[in-house]
Amino acid sequence: MRELAVSAWLGTTWSARDILTVATEVESTGYDGIWVADHFMANTGTAEVSGTALRECFSVLAGLAAAVPRVRLGSLVASMTYRHPAVLANIATTVDDLGAGRLVLGVGAGWQLNEHAAYGIELGSVPERIDRFEEGLEVLDGLLRTPLTTVEGKHYSVVGAPAVTPAGGPRIPIMIGASGERRMLGVVARRADEWNCWSTPEVFAHKSAVLDEHCERIGRDPAEIRRSTQAMLDIDGSAADAPPGVVAGSVAQIVDTIGRWRDTGLDELIVPGMRGTADDARELFGRFHTEIRPQLS
Numbered sequence: 001m002r003e004l005a006v007s008a009w010l011g012t013t014w015s016a017r018d019i020l021t022v023a024t025e026v027e028s029t030g031y032d033g034i035w036v037a038d039h040f041m042a043n044t045g046t047a048e049v050s051g052t053a054l055r056e057c058f059s060v061l062a063g064l065a066a067a068v069p070r071v072r073l074g075s076l077v078a079s080m081t082y083r084h085p086a087v088l089a090n091i092a093t094t095v096d097d098l099g100a101g102r103l104v105l106g107v108g109a110g111w112q113l114n115e116h117a118a119y120g121i122e123l124g125s126v127p128e129r130i131d132r133f134e135e136g137l138e139v140l141d142g143l144l145r146t147p148l149t150t151v152e153g154k155h156y157s158v159v160g161a162p163a164v165t166p167a168g169g170p171r172i173p174i175m176i177g178a179s180g181e182r183r184m185l186g187v188v189a190r191r192a193d194e195w196n197c198w199s200t201p202e203v204f205a206h207k208s209a210v211l212d213e214h215c216e217r218i219g220r221d222p223a224e225i226r227r228s229t230q231a232m233l234d235i236d237g238s239a240a241d242a243p244p245g246v247v248a249g250s251v252a253q254i255v256d257t258i259g260r261w262r263d264t265g266l267d268e269l270i271v272p273g274m275r276g277t278a279d280d281a282r283e284l285f286g287r288f289h290t291e292i293r294p295q296l297s
Helices: 016-029 057-067 085-098 113-119 126-145 184-191 201-218 251-263 278-296
Strands: 005-010 033-036 072-075 103-108 148-152 157-162 174-177 194-198 226-230 232-235 246-249 268-272
Touching: 005 016, 005 226, 005 278, 016 033, 016 057, 016 278, 033 057, 033 268, 057 072, 057 085, 085 103, 085 126, 103 126, 103 194, 126 148, 126 157, 126 174, 126 184, 174 184, 184 201, 194 201, 201 226, 201 251, 232 251, 232 268, 232 278, 246 251, 251 278, 268 278
Parallel strands: 005 033, 005 268, 033 072, 072 103, 103 174, 174 194, 194 226, 226 268, 232 246
Antiparallel strands: 148 157
């Protein structure tokens, strides 16, 4: 049976103390990774500003790198619109160094309307976002993996820029969060070490097959790309009444759903606990660990 990693997604509305406490607990109980979202305010679905501020992703990850010594740590995902990719590369290298080589640099093209509008950050049309994202990835990849980088593009220009990683240092995996089948999964095929999307088993199987096709067109082995997904979990909730994006049901039903994900090639399941309080998340992570994970082996 395919081995499945299980990770926890922590909330950035929580206090720093709660973040560290929950992180310590999930590491000690055997979770394989911790993920943190990269947003500046809660999503309203429109350009309307939210009054809920969020803690900055990489500051949290830097603290976790020092506080929890074992698990992988990742951004889910850093929008290319928020930081120049040279700045992001330097941040990633610093966090990875603090964590002794455990960072996964999750990145995306950007999408959340209200934070871009409120802070005057250019978002642009979907094609513009993807164009900028591809250029940013070229800069990131160069600065993280080659001695000197030159990119002269429409959105970014770096000339003879030296690598930000120490010579001989660990390779920081780049994870791309994407679901667009025509362009974004093609970017994943060309640039990513890992791929993530929200899904059901059926959606994941379809998107994964499309990613495989993109890989085959460019001559890349699809097995080189580690694959992760997540959905909100409602243990003991009604499967019939669950809204889109929520996996609900008995423990047995959720175990069955996870098994179907794994059968389609899933490498890592991320358990989202970020939308409620820290206590809500602790209950979810605890129940998953004691009631569901033992049945996945």
